[in-house]
Amino acid sequence: MTFSIVARCKETGNFGAAVSSCFPAVGAYSPTIKPNIGIIASQGWVNPKLGPVGMTYLEKGKTANETLNTLLMKDPGRELRQLIVMDHFGNSAVYTGVENDDYKGHFVGDQYAVQGNLLTGEDVLTVMAETFEQTDGLLEERLLAALVAADKVGGDKRGKQAALVKVVAEDGFPYVDFRVDDDDEPVQLLAKMYETNRNVLIDRYYEWVEAVKTGVKFR
Amino acid sequence: MRKDQLERLIANSLQMINQLPGKYNNEYFYHEVLQTVVAFLPNADAGFFFMYDHKMGKLLIEAAIGYDSASYRKTRLSVGESITGSVYQTKQTRLVNAQIDVIEAMAAMTEENKVYYEEALLADNYPEAAVSFPIMSGEEVLAVLTINSFTASFDESITLLLDEIAPYLSVLCAQYQLKIKEAALEKELELTYNALRNEHQQLQRTTDLYNNLASLMSQNKSIDQMMQAINMSTKTPVAFYDELLYPIASFGKSAEHRLPDNFLASREVQYTLSVKKWQLISQVNESILVMPVVGAQTVIGFLCAWIDEESFNDGNRLLLEYSASMLGLELMKKRSIEETHRKLAGDIFEQLITGNYSDDVVRQAKNLDLDETDYFAILICEGKLETTGFNQYFIKDSWTKWIQQAMKVAGMDGLVTQRGMDVIAFLTVDGEKDKSFARNKLKSFTKQLEQIPFPVKIGIGRVYQGFVHVRKSYADAKQCIEMLNKKKSGKVLRFSDGGIYRLLLDHDKDELDLFVHDHIGPLLECKTKKDKELLDTLLAYVTFNRDLATVTNKLSIHHNTLYYRIKRIEESLHVSFANHDEWFDISVACKIYLFLTE
Numbered sequence: 039m040t041f042s043i044v045a046r047c048k049e050t051g052n053f054g055a056a057v058s059s060c061f062p063a064v065g066a067y068s069p070t071i072k073p074n075i076g077i078i079a080s081q082g083w084v085n086p087k088l089g090p091v092g093m094t095y096l097e098k099g100k101t102a103n104e105t106l107n108t109l110l111m112k113d114p115g116r117e118l119r120q121l122i123v124m125d126h127f128g129n130s131a132v133y134t135g136v137e138n139d140d141y142k143g144h145f146v147g148d149q150y151a152v153q154g155n156l157l158t159g160e161d162v163l164t165v166m167a168e169t170f171e172q173t174d175g176l177l178e179e180r181l182l183a184a185l186v187a188a189d190k191v192g193g194d195k196r197g198k199q200a201a202l203v204k205v206v207a208e209d210g211f212p213y214v215d216f217r218v219d220d221d222d223e224p225v226q227l228l229a230k231m232y233e234t235n236r237n238v239l240i241d242r243y244y245e246w247v248e249a250v251k252t253g254v255k256f257r
Numbered sequence: 258m259r260k261d262q263l264e265r266l267i268a269n270s271l272q273m274i275n276q277l278p279g280k281y282n283n284e285y286f287y288h289e290v291l292q293t294v295v296a297f298l299p300n301a302d303a304g305f306f307f308m309y310d311h312k313m314g315k316l317l318i319e320a321a322i323g324y325d326s327a328s329y330r331k332t333r334l335s336v337g338e339s340i341t342g343s344v345y346q347t348k349q350t351r352l353v354n355a356q357i358d359v360i361e362a363m364a365a366m367t368e369e370n371k372v373y374y375e376e377a378l379l380a381d382n383y384p385e386a387a388v389s390f391p392i393m394s395g396e397e398v399l400a401v402l403t404i405n406s407f408t409a410s411f412d413e414s415i416t417l418l419l420d421e422i423a424p425y426l427s428v429l430c431a432q433y434q435l436k437i438k439e440a441a442l443e444k445e446l447e448l449t450y451n452a453l454r455n456e457h458q459q460l461q462r463t464t465d466l467y468n469n470l471a472s473l474m475s476q477n478k479s480i481d482q483m484m485q486a487i488n489m490s491t492k493t494p495v496a497f498y499d500e501l502l503y504p505i506a507s508f509g510k511s512a513e514h515r516l517p518d519n520f521l522a523s524r525e526v527q528y529t530l531s532v533k534k535w536q537l538i539s540q541v542n543e544s545i546l547v548m549p550v551v552g553a554q555t556v557i558g559f560l561c562a563w564i565d566e567e568s569f570n571d572g573n574r575l576l577l578e579y580s581a582s583m584l585g586l587e588l589m590k591k592r593s594i595e596e597t598h599r600k601l602a603g604d605i606f607e608q609l610i611t612g613n614y615s616d617d618v619v620r621q622a623k624n625l626d627l628d629e630t631d632y633f634a635i636l637i638c639e640g641k642l643e644t645t646g647f648n649q650y651f652i653k654d655s656w657t658k659w660i661q662q663a664m665k666v667a668g669m670d671g672l673v674t675q676r677g678m679d680v681i682a683f684l685t686v687d688g689e690k691d692k693s694f695a696r697n698k699l700k701s702f703t704k705q706l707e708q709i710p711f712p713v714k715i716g717i718g719r720v721y722q723g724f725v726h727v728r729k730s731y732a733d734a735k736q737c738i739e740m741l742n743k744k745k746s747g748k749v750l751r752f753s754d755g756g757i758y759r760l761l762l763d764h765d766k767d768e769l770d771l772f773v774h775d776h777i778g779p780l781l782e783c784k785t786k787k788d789k790e791l792l793d794t795l796l797a798y799v800t801f802n803r804d805l806a807t808v809t810n811k812l813s814i815h816h817n818t819l820y821y822r823i824k825r826i827e828e829s830l831h832v833s834f835a836n837h838d839e840w841f842d843i844s845v846a847c848k849i850y851l852f853l854t855e
Binding site: 100101103108110111114137244245254255 | 313330333373448449451452455459532533566569571574575
């Protein structure tokens with residue numbers, strides 16, 4: 039009932055994800071992203087605890103594969119879930135449980151991975167991956183472009199309700215974190231939200247972070 | 258300043274700068290650089306060390322001398338802003354040598370920066386002079402140093418001095434930045450190395466196990482050896498069970514490593530059967546990792562590993578999953594061969610019992626290691642099948658496996674097959690051995706069979722040499738089953754142990770009843786308890802062949818009582834046990850009575 043993409047920017051090292059689902063407020067459950075550490079993105083029958091727990095393994099230096107294996111061992115409902123773990127290096131390990139509904143699948147690329155279930159077809163994942171690879175620019179814009187493209191070719195078989203795009207840069211300072219919790223066209227609205235508001239925080243993000251850290255007014 | 262003074266100053270400055278590499282490990286290195294410059298520059302008493310922040314696009318203060326840090330740290334200069342911003346932009350040294358000029362040059366600052374600067378001033382007023390110079394790295398400005406004097410102006414010639422020392426400072430700052438970068442890269446390298454090593458170890462273990470198992474399979478080695486390899490690779494006690502939980506092989510397992518009583522009915526195993534994926538049965542001490550071994554369509558077995566959840570290497574789960582796949586292939590191969598053997602054995606058996614003793618049959622039998630000159634005995638196992646279809650197959654399969662295992666334990670050669678509702682075994686003994694050897698072997702095997710835990714009857718025919726007599730042994734075995742059914746007790750009967758009962762099978766019940774009544778009828782018609790005692794006494798007297806001690810002991814009576822009862826029996830039946838013929842008739846009648854009533 040969800041399709042998503044996670045990625046690491048080769049230039050900045052930032053981690054980010056974009057998700058669309060026919061599930062209200064999907065952003066409240068997943069993904070978990072920590073700068074310089076990695077991403078845990080769980081979907082299907084989401085287990086929200088996998089994110090914070092998995093992040094502790096990544097923080098200890100475990101690789102994506104090791105973290106995924108450990109998380110699966112401790113999750114009795116593993117066959118109901120899809121799970122991407124991306125580590126510090128941008129390597130991804132992905133698991134698609136057999137009890138997810140078709141079409142389901144995942145694909146691991148260079149510094150990115152896509153996954154989806156209850157999709158209209160395999161092309162949702164293919165288009166999402168291809169669009170990400172072929173789009174230039176900031177990580178958040180590449181993620182959004184991929185999500186929009188996947189949405190256009192069919193996306194979620196059951197319909198649409200929520201979407202998110204999230205990129206982290208500095209720990210504790212939200213960078214890109216836009217969410218649509220309930221809308222008929224969540225992905226389109228998400229893209230619009232991004233375009234409308236990017237200049238508020240995103241374009242002067244580091245200036246804002248520095249201002250907060252040094253205690254000056256941010257104008 | 259005179260030229261020689263300037264040269265001396267340059268020499269002294271360089272001498273001071275040469276001390277700076279020793280301070281690379283100091284996290285306040287930029288402050289050290291600034292302090293050194295302030296120290297050798299005549300009249301200098303304050304200054305800033307600015308660096309350009311590429312993410313923000315602004316110049317930020319890395320270090321300062323003679324200012325209040327709480328305020329100056331808030332400063333962010335744009336390119337071109339104030340004295341420092343203009344030096345960053347033009348990449349040229351700039352000297353502002355009068356307070357009024359300094360104030361004017363700084364007037365272009367943003368309101369915020371101006372406030373922060375003024376709040377940072379420790380003196381009452383703006384500095385008397387300022388000199389700002391860039392530290393370059395190739396074509397790029399690495400940093401800008403802006404030095405102030407609050408007491409006097411700078412000598413004009415210091416720009417020459419700064420131009421002279423700036424390249425040295427550039428090298429130092431570049432080296433320091435490389436040091437920081439190197440430290441970060443070393444940390445990253447260590448992280449990468451550890452990650453790569455872990456991944457490599459896992460890959461190597463996977464590859465090793467793959468090669469090991471593939472090699473064992475290609476060499477037709479046993480499942481036992483595969484299990485040993487799995488145990489060595491995962492360092493975990495492992496056991497392989499079939500779908501009925503018959504142990505096929507295990508390694509590293511002790512008596513404590515048992516499956517729970519409700520294993521097949523447990524939620525985890527039911528889920529495993531349903532989705533054909535592994536599950537973990539958590540227990541107090543050791544948990545059991547259950548890997549389904551999947552055949553063509555269904556789960557045909559379980560690979561179980563006893564693990565400590567805390568210390569278990571989760572990568573081993575992948576190895577066990579992979580091992581389960583390989584074991585599945587091997588088990589299917591093994592079963593396929595067994596099935597072919599069983600089918601062939603079944604075909605040959607059909608032909609032999611229908612009397613089709615042709616060269617083709619002999620040749621086919623040879624392919625199954627059955628030699629025409631060997632001794633043969635047929636075993637028939639039959640039982641009540643209360644289920645149908647798939648479950649019936651499993652029940653008969655479990656009988657087959659048990660008999661095969663019993664043959665293995667007793668060292669009995671042969672083949673086991675299924676025929677209709679029965680399980681049939683060809684039991685063979687080398688034809689070069691003596692026939693008594695074959696009989697003895699069959700006798701010990703019969704004892705082994707008596708432990709069979711299923712509600713079945715097993716009949717074993719006589720031992721014959723050569724195929725031609727297999728029919729007879731089969732008929733014997735059938736008769737044994739019939740005897741067992743009539744006796745209603747015992748599970749296993751060898752034809753040669755059938756005694757007189759073999760003969761009795763050929764007579765109908767009425768005829769036998771008549772014989773019994775003709776000889777011991779008066780005792781059977783007795784109504785009182787005392788009369789019943791006489792019948793029990795006679796049956797014991799016959800069974801124990803007139804052994805007084807055994808009979809009295811068995812009946813818990815005094816020998817005088819026995820004498821008295823025997824006398825009464827003889828009187829009732831009008832016979833004398835001293836008469837051989839009469840004793841024989843009475844004995845036979847008792848045997849038939851037991852045969853009919855047991």
